[in-house]
Amino acid sequence: MQRCGMRGLVFAGLVLLAGVVLTPDARAQTAAERGKYLVMVAGCTDCHTPGHFLGNPDMTKYLGGSNVGFFIPDLGTFYGPNLTPDPETGLGKWTDDQVIHALQTGERPDGRVLAPTMPWRAYAGMKRSDVADIVAFLRSLTPVRNKVPGPFGPSEKATSFVFKILPPGG
Numbered sequence: 001m002q003r004c005g006m007r008g009l010v011f012a013g014l015v016l017l018a019g020v021v022l023t024p025d026a027r028a029q030t031a032a033e034r035g036k037y038l039v040m041v042a043g044c045t046d047c048h049t050p051g052h053f054l055g056n057p058d059m060t061k062y063l064g065g066s067n068v069g070f071f072i073p074d075l076g077t078f079y080g081p082n083l084t085p086d087p088e089t090g091l092g093k094w095t096d097d098q099v100i101h102a103l104q105t106g107e108r109p110d111g112r113v114l115a116p117t118m119p120w121r122a123y124a125g126m127k128r129s130d131v132a133d134i135v136a137f138l139r140s141l142t143p144v145r146n147k148v149p150g151p152f153g154p155s156e157k158a159t160s161f162v163f164k165i166l167p168p169g170g
């Protein structure tokens, strides 16, 4: 009787422990996993993966830079650059803080403010921890060597596909 009671107690204890230990574990997500989810819902893939806007995204160059740029009158043509950790053509040489800063203020390390097509004003409202998770995911990507064209000045000819904003009657 007493042994049975002890067993019951031990069993109840184990169930409780499993609940405490396993429940958070089962839901745990690494920073990079959460970042992947945020990248998906924030639509980063669309503007930063070649072929996406042509209906045929090249997943071997996932987030490796777009081949479709955006033309904005008086500003120029801008292609979503390579976000993979490649040091020459991607974000490999940027520190995490520089990427976070660009996403929250639109300012690149060289001081240039990103064209409005890059929706940093929307991303500026994200919690810093969310932005850090996005950066953790970008850091986990396989580096892709791909330099996007441009940016081109307003009167320069673009060398790849372009979305154009035209003035009325244009």
Ligand code: HEC
Pocket: 038, 039, 042, 043, 044, 045, 046, 047, 048, 070, 078, 079, 080, 081, 082, 083, 099, 102, 103, 108, 113, 114, 115, 117, 118, 119, 123, 134, 151
């Ligand atoms: C609607 C298209 C669009 C979406 C969506 C978008 N971007 Fe961009 N992004 C751009 C364009 C275009 C540029 C280049 C702008 C420029 O050079 O002025 C850019 C630039 C950047 C830069 C600066 C890189 C560099 O080399 O200068 C980073 C970092 C970046 N985007 C990250 C992201 C992330 C992360 C997301 C999703 C949370 C995202 N972008 C979503 C279009 C987009």
